[in-house]
Amino acid sequence: MVRVGTVLVKLASRCNLGCTYCYVYEMADSGWSLQPKTMSAETVRALTRQLTVVADWQREPFEVIFHGGEPLLVGPARFESICCELREALPSRVGLGVQTNGVLLSEQIAATCVRHGVSVSVSIDGPASVHDRHRPDRRGRPSHAAVLAGIERLQRSPGAQGLLAGVLAVIDLESDPVEVYEFLKSLRPGGIDLLFRDGNRDVLPPGKSSIDSTEYGAWMARLLDHYLTDMRPIPVRVLDEMLKLLMARSGRFGDRKEAEDAILIVETDGTLSKNDTLKGAYEGADRFNKTWSVHYDSLVEVLCSREFEEYCIAQPPSSKACLVCPDFGPCGGGTPAHRWAADNGFDNPSVFCADQRHLVAAMRRRLALHGTAA
Amino acid sequence: MNVSLDVKTSEAGAAETCDEGNSVAMDSVTLARLMEEVRNSPVEPTAYNRTHNRHNRT
Numbered sequence: 001m002v003r004v005g006t007v008l009v010k011l012a013s014r015c016n017l018g019c020t021y022c023y024v025y026e027m028a029d030s031g032w033s034l035q036p037k038t039m040s041a042e043t044v045r046a047l048t049r050q051l052t053v054v055a056d057w058q059r060e061p062f063e064v065i066f067h068g069g070e071p072l073l074v075g076p077a078r079f080e081s082i083c084c085e086l087r088e089a090l091p092s093r094v095g096l097g098v099q100t101n102g103v104l105l106s107e108q109i110a111a112t113c114v115r116h117g118v119s120v121s122v123s124i125d126g127p128a129s130v131h132d133r134h135r136p137d138r139r140g141r142p143s144h145a146a147v148l149a150g151i152e153r154l155q156r157s158p159g160a161q162g163l164l165a166g167v168l169a170v171i172d173l174e175s176d177p178v179e180v181y182e183f184l185k186s187l188r189p190g191g192i193d194l195l196f197r198d199g200n201r202d203v204l205p206p207g208k209s210s211i212d213s214t215e216y217g218a219w220m221a222r223l224l225d226h227y228l229t230d231m232r233p234i235p236v237r238v239l240d241e242m243l244k245l246l247m248a249r250s251g252r253f254g255d256r257k258e259a260e261d262a263i264l265i266v267e268t269d270g271t272l273s274k275n276d277t278l279k280g281a282y283e284g285a286d287r288f289n290k291t292w293s294v295h296y297d298s299l300v301e302v303l304c305s306r307e308f309e310e311y312c313i314a315q316p317p318s319s320k321a322c323l324v325c326p327d328f329g330p331c332g333g334g335t336p337a338h339r340w341a342a343d344n345g346f347d348n349p350s351v352f353c354a355d356q357r358h359l360v361a362a363m364r365r366r367l368a369l370h371g372t373a374a
Numbered sequence: 375m376n377v378s379l380d381v382k383t384s385e386a387g388a389a390e391t392c393d394e395g396n397s398v399a400m401d402s403v404t405l406a407r408l409m410e411e412v413r414n415s416p417v418e419p420t421a422y423n424r425t426h427n428r429h430n431r432t
Contacts, residue, residue, distance in 0.1 A: 228402045235404075243408050248417040370405050 002303050002312055004054060004062045005261020009047065011071040011082065012038045013268040017101050017143055020134045021170060021206070023198050023337075035268040038074045043270040043294065044082050048089045050299040057300045061093040062261075066118075069268075072100050076108035083116040097121065097165065101135070103143060105150030110157035119165035122151055124187070126180035130172050151187055166191040166237070173207035173215050177223035185234045193237040194220075201341035201351050211351065217358030224362055228370075245330040246363055247372060262303070262312045270294040272302060274311050278337055285340075314346065321349045327360040 013035035015022070039047075051064065064086060072079060086096060098113070102122040113120055124147050125131040132142035154160055167189045169180060184192045196216055199205030207215050220239075227236055265273045265286070272292040278285040288311070292302050302308055317323070317333030325331070333339070334350025341348050350356065 228404055231403055233404045235407075240404075240408060243405070244412050244417045247408060247412045367405070370402055372405060372409065 002262050002309055003060060004058060004264055004303065006263045007051065007054075007062060007064045008067045008263060008265045009064060009071075010035070010039070010068055010266060010268045011066050011079075012069040012073040014073060015068060015070040015101070016073060016103060016138060017070065017135055018138050018140070019136075019170075021197055037268070038078070039082075039268050039270075041081075043268075044085060046270060046294045047266055048085050050294045051086070051094070052089050054299050054303070055091050055094055061095065063095040063097055064090070066096075066098040066100075070101055070104065071098055072104035072109060076106055076112065079109060080112045080115075083112050083118055087116040095119065099123065099168070100150075101143070102147040102150035103137075105154045107153055107157055110154045110160050110163070113154070113163050114157060114159040118163075120154060120163050121166045121168055122147065122164065122187075122189075123168045123170075124151075124184070125169045125172060126175055127183040130175040130180060133172060133174075134170070155188070162190065164189045166193055168193050168195065170195045170197060171216065171219060172197075173219055177219050178226045181223055181226060181230075181236070189234065191235040191237050194223075196338070196352055196355075198337065199351050200338060201348055204351060208351070208355075212354045214354050214358040216352055217355030217362075220355070220359045221362035224359070224366065228366055242330040242360065243363055243367070246360070246367060262308070264299075264303075266294060272297075272299075275315065275336065282340075282342075317349070319347050319349055321353075325349075325357075327357050330360050330363065331356040 014037050055062075066079075066082075074082065083096060096116060097119040099121045100123070102124060105120070105122070112118065123135075124144075125133075125135060128142065128144040131144045131147070135143050137143050137146075151164065154164060164187070167184050167187055169184060169192070171194055172180075181192065197205040197207070199208065201211065204211070205216070209215070223236070224239055227233060227239060263275050265275065267273055270293045272288065272294070274286045274288065288307055290307065315336060317328075317339060319333075319339070322328050322331075322333040325333075331353075334352060334356070336346045338350040338352055339346045339348045
């Protein structure tokens with residue numbers, strides 16, 4: 001049975017930054033341009049009703065994450081009313097969170113997050129010299145100082161201690177991983193997570209010279225070396241998960257297909273779409289055959305539909321090369337977007353396969369050195 | 375799971391492991407924490423293929 005882990009709610013379809021690598025605006029899909037700029041009160045009401053039914057039906061907890069575009073473009077008053085409506089309607093086991101670029105984090109927004117227990121994650125790529133290379137505002141001006149000011153406002157707010165659940169950085173191969181980590185750590189987030197730059201087997205990610213090259217793996221391995229010797233570390237989620245899978249030796253994704261939590265995307269107009277990272281593959285890759293909407297379809301019926309089940313089953317890797325790979329457990333085989341090739345769809349190893357193997361090998365060496373099973 | 379190491383964290387933040395009486399220096403605070411986590415709860419297979427990687431959850 002499908003189980004929802006995350007409902008990603010696109011409160012705004014536009015963004016106040018113009019990140020050069022954005023998978024929403026700068027890649028194959030232009031669906032965002034057809035969406036209303038922000039989610040209407042009617043759509044929020046319909047979504048709230050639907051999520052209440054899902055929470056009753058599923059019983060197990062899930063998370064509602066405000067996303068975009070830049071979700072805080074709805075403004076502080078609307079953000080307060082949206083959080084209030086959802087928090088009042090949903091059981092406390094349903095978590096609320098926001099993924100923001102941080103620029104619009106105001107005292108009012110912080111107070112709303114405190115009041116309704118909304119965890120905050122900020123997208124920031126490292127120190128200004130790294131961040132401002134790819135994350136300018138809409139006029140091309142650097143955004144780093146504005147992001148830092150937003151984080152400061154959040155952390156200064158009464159009761160906001162611990163609300164900065166994490167920071168999320170996109171890797172720039174020209175950066176020094178140690179410098180990036182130390183900078184992100186200085187922001188005192190609950191955790192750090194890192195994303196590879198987008199790409200697929202047809203369009204290589206920036207800085208990757210060939211399908212077999214290991215530039216991203218080498219960057220991550222340098223970070224790993226520093227992370228494992230840091231005496232006051234902050235958790236780096238992707239490294240932690242891989243290390244734990246190596247330690248436990250139980251990471252057999254193929255056995256767990258049906259247990260994977262599904263992610264449901266609610267677009268600004270209330271229509272439902274697949275994992276939005278698929279946008280990077282081809283125009284419309286994230287759309288279902290049938291246009292579903294929180295306004296006129298039952299979310300529970302959608303979750304129980306054959307098409308939704310097929311979408312969930314297609315998320316884990318299926319290529320033979322992955323299924324027999326000794327590193328498949330800790331690696332996981334990559335996101336569908338990274339597995340894409342025009343000639344055979346998603347049935348491939350990730351474009352980062354060599355990088356992942358490089359990183360897993362570095363982890364195995366490190367664990368052996370520390371006398372820990374791998 | 376085949377990990378059977380005891381981990382204790384020293385005041386300085388460093389950790390040591392003891393494997394059936396054989397002490398092995400483990401100077402990694404992170405590995406000590408992860409070891410505890412692996413021992414105390416099931417490991418979810420959610421590494422690089424996780425579908426939630428556009429936001430940072432705790």
